[in-house]
Amino acid sequence: MAEDTRPRLPAGQFLTERFPVLTHGKTQIVSTDDWQFRVWGYGLEDEIVFTWDEFIALGGMEIEKDFHCVTTWSRYDNRWKGVPISALWPSIETELSEKPKSLMFHCHGGYTTNLRLEEALVDGNLFATHHDDEKLSNEHGGPMRFVCHHLYAWKSPKWVCGIELLEHDKRGFWEKHGYHNSADPWSEERYSYQEGEADKAVK
Ligand SMILES: Nc1nc2c(c(=O)[nH]1)N[C@H]1C(S)=C(S)[C@@H](COP(=O)(O)O)O[C@H]1N2
Ligand SMILES: [Mo]
Numbered sequence: 672m673a674e675d676t677r678p679r680l681p682a683g684q685f686l687t688e689r690f691p692v693l694t695h696g697k698t699q700i701v702s703t704d705d706w707q708f709r710v711w712g713y714g715l716e717d718e719i720v721f722t723w724d725e726f727i728a729l730g731g732m733e734i735e736k737d738f739h740c741v742t743t744w745s746r747y748d749n750r751w752k753g754v755p756i757s758a759l760w761p762s763i764e765t766e767l768s769e770k771p772k773s774l775m776f777h778c779h780g781g782y783t784t785n786l787r788l789e790e791a792l793v794d795g796n797l798f799a800t801h802h803d804d805e806k807l808s809n810e811h812g813g814p815m816r817f818v819c820h821h822l823y824a825w826k827s828p829k830w831v832c833g834i835e836l837l838e839h840d841k842r843g844f845w846e847k848h849g850y851h852n853s854a855d856p857w858s859e860e861r862y863s864y865q866e867g868e869a870d871k872a873v874k
Contacts, residue, residue, distance in 0.1 A: 679737065681856035684745040691744060692810045695844065699779040699830040703814050709777075712836035714769035719762070723814075726798070730758030734795045736820035738827075739856040751818050752801035756792060763836075771836035775843060776817055779830040784843035785852070786819060786826060793821055798831065822854040823861070 680686060692698075703723040711718035721729075732755045739745045774791045776784050799818045800807055807813035812829025819826040825845045846852050851860040859865075 677857050679747075680745055681739055681859070683859055683861075684739055684743055684856065687744045687746055689744075690746055690749075690811070691740070693740060693742065693824070694810070694829070695782065696780055698809050700809060701779050701814055701830050701832075706814065707832065709833035710763055710836070711833070712775075713771045713838040714767040714836055715763070716766075716768070719766065726754060726759075726815075727800070729754050729762070731755075732758075732795075732797055734797065734820070736795065736818070738820075738824055740824040741850065741854070741861050750801075750803050751797060751799040751820075752804075753797045753799035753815065753818075755795070755797045756817075757794070759798070760792060763834075767836075769838070771838065773837040773840040775835040775837055775841060776828040776831055777833040777835060778828045779832050782828060782830075782844050784826050784828050785837070785841055785846060786822075787840060790822065790826075790853075791819065793819070795820055823850075823856055825850060826854050 706723040708721040708726050709718055731752070733750065733752045735748050735750045737745060737747045738749050771788055773785050773787050776786070796817070796819050798815050800813070800815055802811060807816060815831055816829040817827055817831045842852060846863070849863050851863055851866060853860045
């Protein structure tokens with residue numbers, strides 16, 4: 672593989688040691704007792720439902736990654752622990768008659784964000800239950816959030832409760848409200864007015 676020559680801090684970002692909370696709307700209080708994770712949509716005849724224990728049993732991993740918010744703060748060395756999406760995906764893939772183009776992540780409280788399948792499946796992306804060796808707090812998305820570590824943080828949905836499989840890419844909450852569809856921090860893909868024709872076509 673080619674050496675990664677990108678600077679650690681992407682352009683336009685500043686470093687903080689704090690861990691700000693950015694939530695549109697209210698912090699969600701979600702119990703693991705009656706927790707469910709649903710997968711439905713394109714290519715899937717019957718929806719797949721996991722309980723908390725079933726989801727946790729899929730597998731585990733730990734990873735340390737920097738976190739970059741589009742509002743320009745970055746926090747280095749976040750230690751995430753949880754279920755890698757690479758452990759979930761095979762149990763979905765075996766049921767599929769068609770390959771979805773994108774995934775829409777759904778959350779308690781109604782937040783959504785979309786990821787193209789290959790972006791969602793980037794190595795190290797995970798459903799996190801712990802941050803820096805502590806149970807993930809409610810404010811930061813506990814009991815479970817998805818962490819898409821290589822894109823701006825609005826692509827890391829808190830209180831995640833399901834995935835909708837999409838035939839064609841669709842835009843999630845912030846992507847509809849002026850943020851970029853792709854969200855690569857090293858290309859400063861912050862706002863949708865910066866998008867090229869390829870990205871605009873999916874609106
Ligand atoms: N469910 C949900 N997930 C969300 C958000 C939200 O408002 N609701 N905000 C996003 C945004 S804009 C950012 S920057 C990160 C912030 O994560 P943090 O609050 O843990 O720092 O969460 C993302 N995930
Ligand atoms: Mo954000």
